[in-house]
Amino acid sequence: MSLSKYSKPTLNNPDLFRESAYIDGKWVKGTEDFFEVADPATGEVIARVPELPVSMVEEAIDVAYSAFKTYKNTSPRERSKWLRNMYNLMLENLDDLATIITLENGKALGEAKGEIKYAASYFEWYAEEAPRLYGATIQPLNPNNRVFTIRQPVGVCGIICPWNFPSAMITRKAAAALAVGCTVVIKPDSQTPLSALAMAYLAEKAGFPKGSFNVILSHANTPKLGKALCESPKVKKVTFTGSTNVGKILMKQSSTTLKKLSFELGGNAPFIVFEDADLDQALEQVMACKFRGLGQTCVCANRLYVHSSIIDKFSKLLAEKVNKFVIGHGLDPKTTHGCVINSDSIKKVERHKKDAIDKGAKVVLEGGRLNDLGPNFYAPVILSHVPATAIVAKEETFGPLCPIFSFDTMEEVVGYANDTEFGLAAYVFSKNVNVLYTVSEALETGMVSCNTGVFSDCSIPFGGVKESGFGREGSLYGIEDYTVLKTITIGNLPNSI
Ligand SMILES: NC(=O)c1ccc[n+]([C@@H]2O[C@H](COP(=O)([O-])OP(=O)(O)OC[C@H]3O[C@@H](n4cnc5c(N)ncnc54)[C@H](O)[C@@H]3O)[C@@H](O)[C@H]2O)c1
Numbered sequence: 350m351s352l353s354k355y356s357k358p359t360l361n362n363p364d365l366f367r368e369s370a371y372i373d374g375k376w377v378k379g380t381e382d383f384f385e386v387a388d389p390a391t392g393e394v395i396a397r398v399p400e401l402p403v404s405m406v407e408e409a410i411d412v413a414y415s416a417f418k419t420y421k422n423t424s425p426r427e428r429s430k431w432l433r434n435m436y437n438l439m440l441e442n443l444d445d446l447a448t449i450i451t452l453e454n455g456k457a458l459g460e461a462k463g464e465i466k467y468a469a470s471y472f473e474w475y476a477e478e479a480p481r482l483y484g485a486t487i488q489p490l491n492p493n494n495r496v497f498t499i500r501q502p503v504g505v506c507g508i509i510c511p512w513n514f515p516s517a518m519i520t521r522k523a524a525a526a527l528a529v530g531c532t533v534v535i536k537p538d539s540q541t542p543l544s545a546l547a548m549a550y551l552a553e554k555a556g557f558p559k560g561s562f563n564v565i566l567s568h569a570n571t572p573k574l575g576k577a578l579c580e581s582p583k584v585k586k587v588t589f590t591g592s593t594n595v596g597k598i599l600m601k602q603s604s605t606t607l608k609k610l611s612f613e614l615g616g617n618a619p620f621i622v623f624e625d626a627d628l629d630q631a632l633e634q635v636m637a638c639k640f641r642g643l644g645q646t647c648v649c650a651n652r653l654y655v656h657s658s659i660i661d662k663f664s665k666l667l668a669e670k671v672n673k674f675v676i677g678h679g680l681d682p683k684t685t686h687g688c689v690i691n692s693d694s695i696k697k698v699e700r701h702k703k704d705a706i707d708k709g710a711k712v713v714l715e716g717g718r719l720n721d722l723g724p725n726f727y728a729p730v731i732l733s734h735v736p737a738t739a740i741v742a743k744e745e746t747f748g749p750l751c752p753i754f755s756f757d758t759m760e761e762v763v764g765y766a767n768d769t770e771f772g773l774a775a776y777v778f779s780k781n782v783n784v785l786y787t788v789s790e791a792l793e794t795g796m797v798s799c800n801t802g803v804f805s806d807c808s809i810p811f812g813g814v815k816e817s818g819f820g821r822e823g824s825l826y827g828i829e830d831y832t833v834l835k836t837i838t839i840g841n842l843p844n845s846i
């Protein structure tokens with residue numbers, strides 16, 4: 350593994366770099382209260398943004414509520430045009446937007462560019478879906494009634510997002526909401542607010558009307574702001590990506606107004622490699638899946654289950670590949686993998702690592718802190734023959750720890766895979782299509798990915814079951830979550846003439 354350094358960037362369009370909230374089409378400085386945004390790779394402060402008080406969030410909600418009254422009546426074609434503009438603008442500004450992600454999140458620039466393309470694809474997808482919102486005609490039992498359904502926008506949507514995809518987690522919610530005629534109040538994570546603000550700048554250029562796209566900012570005030578969004582009767586839906594614990598808080602708070610909710614929460618993805626799998630393929634794919642964002646994605650493999658007949662060979666080959674990573678500042682072109690978001694991430698990796706080793710796991714790649722690069726740099730760890738009792742079998746690490754468990758039979762591995770309260774993604778590798786199909790059906794997850802470790806795509810329904818949440822984002826289904834279905838009955842019609 351080699352290490353790399355970087356030199357400080359400048360943006361092609363410095364206007365994308367914003368340090369204010371965005372409410373009603375205006376850049377808002379807030380009160381005197383600020384919080385700092387730091388580059389996790391260097392600790393250097395890169396921005397100071399306003400800590401909004403609850404009163405300003407209420408103002409943003411009022412603005413979005415009032416904008417909804419006209420925005421919902423814009424034509425689907427108009428909305429489609431704004432969404433398409435946004436897609437084009439994101440791609441035109443790809444380098445700058447990716448640089449902002451790398452600066453605030455720490456991921457390697459190549460990955461950040463991939464995220465911008467992925468994020469923009471939701472605007473393209475929903476530009477195409479906006480004019481295609483259908484209802485149904487229904488034949489009721491009463492022959493004198495005629496019944497049909499229409500889909501209408503739910504209203505103001507509160508969007509709360511995490512730091513791991515500062516752009517894509519916002520776009521896959523906001524694009525669907527804006528496509529159907531909802532207005533949005535977006536709250537990015539306080540560690541990565543700059544991507545959301547760059548998008549607000551582009552949303553204005555794309556033509557979205559004032560008040561339809563708002564970004565609020567908070568760090569210390571986050572619980573209060575979250576409560577205000579959840580409890581406001583003017584906000585009709587809260588859509589959240591983040592931890593299961595926070596999801597539970599938001600659900601409780603939203604019960605006061607019985608809000609519509611979509612939650613994309615924690616995962617604990619099993620990655621199962623059967624003995625007949627194409628080993629090279631499984632290795633390539635686990636690299637892409639486990640170490641995407643250095644293990645900090647909700648669909649990263651958290652637990653590898655490798656058949657007992659190949660576990661040692663698999664572990665050794667994986668370690669050889671991981672050893673070729675170039676770890677460094679995400680903006681250095683040589684860097685393949687950046688840093689993790691903060692020191693808590695590293696503490697969790699170390700806690701899971703120590704626990705697994707104490708319980709008998711074998712160290713295949715020691716990994717560990719890379720203090721010469723900075724406090725948030727950590728070389729990946731690979732452990733094999735991890736016992737089922739290890740904490741990592743149950744808890745999501747969300748970092749660069751790759752624990753490999755051994756199994757013998759299909760029934761046994763499905764049992765292990767399902768023995769968790771989470772159910773987001775799962776991966777299965779085998780050349781036998783019967784195995785792929787049977788195991789996919791038996792896995793208790795919202796998504797199963799067979800013979801590939803990379804399945805995220807704007808066209809697929811993305812979401813979980815169990816404590817990984819509910820609701821689907823992306824695809825034709827993603828739009829439904831931002832609508833309400835209305836049934837219209839026309840009665841007392843003659844049966845015939
Ligand atoms: N299922 C998915 O699609 C998906 C995607 C990304 C991350 N995640 C999950 O998110 C977790 C990692 O992210 P995290 O630890 O930053 O999540 P987190 O829940 O702490 O934070 C997510 C967002 O919620 C906000 N937040 C925190 N407390 C809040 C409160 N009381 N009220 C309102 N908002 C609040 C944060 O400021 C941030 O914007 C992991 O568990 C991961 O699996 C899930």
Ligand SMILES: O=CCCC(=O)O
Binds near residue numbers: 805
């Ligand atoms: O981290 C969660 C989202 C990951 C993805 O969309 O692939």
